[in-house]
Amino acid sequence: MDFSGMFLTMLAGILFLYLLRRVISHHRRSSSNLPLPPGTMGWPYVGETFQLYSQDPNVFFASKQKRYGSVFKTHVLGCPCVMISSPEAAKFVLVTKSHLFKPTFPASKERMLGKQAIFFHQGDYHTKLRKLVLRAFMPQAISDMVPDIESIAQDSLKTWDGTMINTYQEMKTYTFNVALLSIFGKDEVLYREDLKRCYYILEKGYNSMPINLPGTLFNKAMKARKELSQILARILSERRQNIGSSHNDLLGSFMGDKEELTDEQIADNIIGVIFAARDTTASVMTWILKYLADNPNVLEAVTEEQMAIRKGKEVGECLTWGDTKKMPITSRVIQETLRVASILSFTFREAVEDVEYEGYLIPKGWKVLPLFRNIHHSADIFSNPGKFDPSRFEVAPKPNTFMPFGNGTHSCPGNELAKLEMSIMIHHITTKYRWSIVGASDGIQYGPFALPQNGLPILLARKSEIDV
Numbered sequence: 001m002d003f004s005g006m007f008l009t010m011l012a013g014i015l016f017l018y019l020l021r022r023v024i025s026h027h028r029r030s031s032s033n034l035p036l037p038p039g040t041m042g043w044p045y046v047g048e049t050f051q052l053y054s055q056d057p058n059v060f061f062a063s064k065q066k067r068y069g070s071v072f073k074t075h076v077l078g079c080p081c082v083m084i085s086s087p088e089a090a091k092f093v094l095v096t097k098s099h100l101f102k103p104t105f106p107a108s109k110e111r112m113l114g115k116q117a118i119f120f121h122q123g124d125y126h127t128k129l130r131k132l133v134l135r136a137f138m139p140q141a142i143s144d145m146v147p148d149i150e151s152i153a154q155d156s157l158k159t160w161d162g163t164m165i166n167t168y169q170e171m172k173t174y175t176f177n178v179a180l181l182s183i184f185g186k187d188e189v190l191y192r193e194d195l196k197r198c199y200y201i202l203e204k205g206y207n208s209m210p211i212n213l214p215g216t217l218f219n220k221a222m223k224a225r226k227e228l229s230q231i232l233a234r235i236l237s238e239r240r241q242n243i244g245s246s247h248n249d250l251l252g253s254f255m256g257d258k259e260e261l262t263d264e265q266i267a268d269n270i271i272g273v274i275f276a277a278r279d280t281t282a283s284v285m286t287w288i289l290k291y292l293a294d295n296p297n298v299l300e301a302v303t304e305e306q307m308a309i310r311k312g313k314e315v316g317e318c319l320t321w322g323d324t325k326k327m328p329i330t331s332r333v334i335q336e337t338l339r340v341a342s343i344l345s346f347t348f349r350e351a352v353e354d355v356e357y358e359g360y361l362i363p364k365g366w367k368v369l370p371l372f373r374n375i376h377h378s379a380d381i382f383s384n385p386g387k388f389d390p391s392r393f394e395v396a397p398k399p400n401t402f403m404p405f406g407n408g409t410h411s412c413p414g415n416e417l418a419k420l421e422m423s424i425m426i427h428h429i430t431t432k433y434r435w436s437i438v439g440a441s442d443g444i445q446y447g448p449f450a451l452p453q454n455g456l457p458i459l460l461a462r463k464s465e466i467d468v
């Protein structure tokens with residue numbers, strides 16, 4: 001068969017499959033007698049993926065919402081989807097009816113992070129893991145980490161002093177080191193370099209095409225993933241030989257469980273936590289430095305608040321957990337950054353059965369995307385939503401309108417640690433350093449989190465008049 005013959009046969013095949021799917025889905029819909037949400041599904045198979053990615057994805061979501069309302073259907077990345085952008089609908093999917101919507105990720109991502117990782121599960125196994133993760137990240141557990149996080153922040157700042165840095169890249173190193181501290185305790189320095197080397201290869205492959213052939217980024221990442229498991233197996237065996245010593249970190253929590261987790265389950269969840277903890281927190285820290293640089297009045301207020309804490313201490317005296325809880329202005333800056341930047345624009349779920357929502361059918365197997373950014377940027381909820389204005393958080397936001405850490409059964413168990421490491425970094429950077437943005441500062445890139453253009457290059461220098 002010549003090329004055009006093959007092409008026509010393929011096209012006919014695709015059309016046939018498409019029509020078959022429509023017939024099957026029509027049959028199922030008519031059996032439930034409910035309409036699908038409004039919206040368009042685009043071309044067979046490709047759906048509206050090009051429209052989504054040919055512009056800022058948030059423009060796509062916002063224009064759809066304007067046209068069809070807060071619940072609409074579309075078809076992207078090979079999947080029929082229902083997108084939701086009202087607080088009530090997000091609560092329905094993530095909290096009240098969360099058992100009807102399971103988390104969903106592409107199979108290649110599951111393989112890379114590890115199938116046993118917490119994000120991919122529902123039910124008893126998820127509940128058990130969540131208890132162990134929360135035990136390691138609740139305030140009582142992380143409050144002892146303040147001096148160690150402080151020294152990681154101070155070491156980072158010293159290496160940046162007097163140079164031009166890519167804020168996002170450097171913040172990733174900071175948040176990686178804090179994540180390792182929270183997982184392995186003070187032992188983390190022993191494994192830091194090996195873990196870093198493998199993890200950095202893994203992350204390069206994470207967003208690459210999932211082609212597992214020698215030389216591809218994906219293949220290298222899968223090899224690095226294997227090596228990470230071997231390193232973790234060594235760490236586990238060293239801890240097991242050290243009977244009697246107790247550990248207040250995530251690994252200690254996993255190993256101390258009566259119904260033991262397997263080594264594979266522990267490894268998958270450790271890699272998963274590093275993945276969840278590092279780029280998220282680093283992106284938010286990058287936005288914080290940008291918003292503070294763009295808003296000198298806010299920077300001044302934060303600096304004053306932090307200087308007042310510093311002045312109450314002896315030279316070189318450490319911060320305490322209590323200090324980090326007495327930073328109301330800083331805390332509002334963190335909240336407002338989480339809202340405006342909304343680094344996780346949305347999350348994915350999949351309907352496990354046909355679900356009715358407000359008279360519409362969400363068919364079994366369809367993806368459901370709560371659009372956090374649309375909610376955070378709704379003018380009905382936050383007046384003048386594009387403006388960076390931390391004072392809006394002087395009044396607590398209404399329930400289910402502010403979800404930077406998600407909501408319900410899968411909400412972020414690391415949120416206290418994230419806020420703690422951001423507060424500590426803000427304390428040291430505002431009291432001892434100045435920074436200025438290099439080059440144009442208004443672009444946004446998605447990789448996959450929303451980030452200032454080029455990772456925000458800045459020049460950082462120590463304030464000369466301060467005695468530290």
Ligand code: HEM
Pocket residue numbers: 103118119120130133137179182272273276277278280281284343344347348403404405406407409410411412413414415417418
């Ligand atoms: C500012 C930084 C962070 C942001 C914005 C963030 C955001 C989120 C969000 C929105 C979810 C829920 C996703 C969903 O429902 O599908 C989530 C889950 C999760 N986060 Fe975070 N996160 C941050 C930092 C961290 C840190 C520091 C850790 C660990 C130390 C962490 C560990 C996790 C884990 C393990 C889950 C999965 C929970 C589950 O499935 O039950 N995150 N995060």
